[in-house]
Amino acid sequence: MGATIARLAQRPNLWPWLLLAPLALYLAIFFLVPLADVAIMSVTEPKLSLANYERVLTGTLYQRVFFNTFLTAGLVTLACLLVGYPLAYLMNHSSQRTAMLILLLVTMSFWTSFLVRTYAWMVLLGNNGPVIGLLRAVGFETTPQLLFTRFSSTLAMVHILAPYMIMNIYSVMRKIDPVLIRSAESLGARGFSLFRHIYLPLTAPGIANGCVLVFVICLGFYVTPVLLGSPREQMIAGLIGTQIEEFLAFGMGSAMAMILLAVTLAILAIYHRRFGLDKLWG
Amino acid sequence: MTSYLQIDGVTKKFGDFTALEKVDLSVRKGEFVTFLGPSGSGKTTTLMIIAGFEKATHGDVLIEGRSISRLAPHERNIGIVFQNYALFPHKTAAENVYFPLQMRSIARSAGLRKAQEMLSLVGLEGMGGRYPKELSGGQQQRVALARALVFEPSLLLLDEPLGALDKNLREQMQIEIKRIQRTLGVTTIFVTHDQSEAMSMSDRIVVFEKGRIEQAATPLDIYHRPATRFVAGFVGESNLVPAEIKDAGGVAESAALGACDFEPAEPVSPGDNVTLLIRPEHIRLSRKPIEGRKNVSMHVDTIVNYGDNSLVIGRVGDLQMRVRVLGADVVIIKEGEDCCVSWLPESVYAIPAA
Numbered sequence: 346m347g348a349t350i351a352r353l354a355q356r357p358n359l360w361p362w363l364l365l366a367p368l369a370l371y372l373a374i375f376f377l378v379p380l381a382d383v384a385i386m387s388v389t390e391p392k393l394s395l396a397n398y399e400r401v402l403t404g405t406l407y408q409r410v411f412f413n414t415f416l417t418a419g420l421v422t423l424a425c426l427l428v429g430y431p432l433a434y435l436m437n438h439s440s441q442r443t444a445m446l447i448l449l450l451v452t453m454s455f456w457t458s459f460l461v462r463t464y465a466w467m468v469l470l471g472n473n474g475p476v477i478g479l480l481r482a483v484g485f486e487t488t489p490q491l492l493f494t495r496f497s498s499t500l501a502m503v504h505i506l507a508p509y510m511i512m513n514i515y516s517v518m519r520k521i522d523p524v525l526i527r528s529a530e531s532l533g534a535r536g537f538s539l540f541r542h543i544y545l546p547l548t549a550p551g552i553a554n555g556c557v558l559v560f561v562i563c564l565g566f567y568v569t570p571v572l573l574g575s576p577r578e579q580m581i582a583g584l585i586g587t588q589i590e591e592f593l594a595f596g597m598g599s600a601m602a603m604i605l606l607a608v609t610l611a612i613l614a615i616y617h618r619r620f621g622l623d624k625l626w627g
Numbered sequence: 628m629t630s631y632l633q634i635d636g637v638t639k640k641f642g643d644f645t646a647l648e649k650v651d652l653s654v655r656k657g658e659f660v661t662f663l664g665p666s667g668s669g670k671t672t673t674l675m676i677i678a679g680f681e682k683a684t685h686g687d688v689l690i691e692g693r694s695i696s697r698l699a700p701h702e703r704n705i706g707i708v709f710q711n712y713a714l715f716p717h718k719t720a721a722e723n724v725y726f727p728l729q730m731r732s733i734a735r736s737a738g739l740r741k742a743q744e745m746l747s748l749v750g751l752e753g754m755g756g757r758y759p760k761e762l763s764g765g766q767q768q769r770v771a772l773a774r775a776l777v778f779e780p781s782l783l784l785l786d787e788p789l790g791a792l793d794k795n796l797r798e799q800m801q802i803e804i805k806r807i808q809r810t811l812g813v814t815t816i817f818v819t820h821d822q823s824e825a826m827s828m829s830d831r832i833v834v835f836e837k838g839r840i841e842q843a844a845t846p847l848d849i850y851h852r853p854a855t856r857f858v859a860g861f862v863g864e865s866n867l868v869p870a871e872i873k874d875a876g877g878v879a880e881s882a883a884l885g886a887c888d889f890e891p892a893e894p895v896s897p898g899d900n901v902t903l904l905i906r907p908e909h910i911r912l913s914r915k916p917i918e919g920r921k922n923v924s925m926h927v928d929t930i931v932n933y934g935d936n937s938l939v940i941g942r943v944g945d946l947q948m949r950v951r952v953l954g955a956d957v958v959i960i961k962e963g964e965d966c967c968v969s970w971l972p973e974s975v976y977a978i979p980a981a
Contacts, residue, residue, distance in 0.1 A: 522711070524709050524711060524713045525713050525715065527680055528709055529715070529726070531679075531705060531706070531707040532727035532730060532774065532775075533701050533704075533727050533730035533731055533778065534701060538730060547716075547717065
């Protein structure tokens, strides 16, 4: 043993691999092996065939769920962008105090368990919650159904995922050289044209990062849509859960999971070719 | 002198700190004026006030008699080349140069054509399609210059634009900037802390120190007739000797040099305290005294060899003296020896005490 270590020490290029080994082993046992298992199940349950994939890709129910998943992810991404960009801008361009305050609110929300945040929305939007109460108080006879709708699940997901968008855009905004803005002003730009021609393109990498992250996370989001969303507008992760937990249809669930994985990898691959995956985390 | 740009009693305070104090300056149309001074002397602050990025606490800036103090930077029509060029990384060279025209609602095809013409003028023919990161430092500099000039600005401001370039490229760009400035006849203000750059490029040099203008004059006047001790010390190498006027016709006496003839440029009276300036290259080094010159004996401490010339540092009594000699002349002397140094009365300039 001692001799082995001594020999390894003489070959320092092995050390990084040695240090990496525990993590690699962990990932192999708890991620790659189960993933392979899912892949195998998708073509072997109940018997060896591609029937599961065929059903998922051709069945109208499944198509609708996939469509709904993409639609929701798109809506959430768009909403995160619309909320996040101005917030990031405010953080970058206001006084240190205000910036710290916004940063604190964003990170506090980010660090709170998303399960807690999901339940918080249930309380807020529920039939006996403060929002409905307020509507009643101002005189609405019939109050709208807020909870268990696309609205409530989208709202909660935007809340949960917006920090990813904000932090990505903010980190890019911070790095913009203020001299570039001065330079644009000296050349005659101002207001909206300065924003459109200079500021927006300079922050585009942050927007791309934020959108990809939010979209990809949203595609596989399980808890929030299941707890807050409408059962009629299920998302793919929820459907996978139902297949496995209620129908014990391991093959179908696995096939759906593999398709979701393929789509996610495809998006990341496109992003990688365009920007480089290493930039995704800022 | 008809003035084109007028800086009128400009004072700038940052809290308790006074960055500029009552700066007055007037610049002629087409003139190339250099703001020279150490960092923190107020030269960049003055430039930023002209550009509109800083507001003067007091005073006014006028172009052709009209105050521009209330105009925002984008309304001033002033071209600026920043220290790090500030090219837009997401636009090609041609798009960068087209940008100010785009902001002036000039159609893309006509604007890009004009941008290409401008790029040719700065020596970047055919490079319009490249992005800033695909260009060298010198090329980026040229793009920034083209961009600052393409919209025919009323004024061109250059904020230490050559600082990031290596020595050879810097000299090349000095010549280039002068050529382009002459071709277009644009009134230019150039900020630098490099005195040789200021000497070689300017019609006039404005020396800043501690928020004030020490002197505004031609490069030759700045060098040979500095108004203050600071200017004499900051620009070029100098021997500065405190002395007292003995004769209004041009005799001063110093402890180290004794009686010293000079040619007074300004009227002086006996008893005045002055500082005598003798440039190191005006001093000759010899074994024996030379007739018709002021001769003193110097002990040589150090000889620094630069190849084509050498710097000889020695002592005359308590006074340290620096002498520049051409490469061939230095062989007559060695460190630790005594020798004779001499100069002509016209090489001595008496700077009045403040």
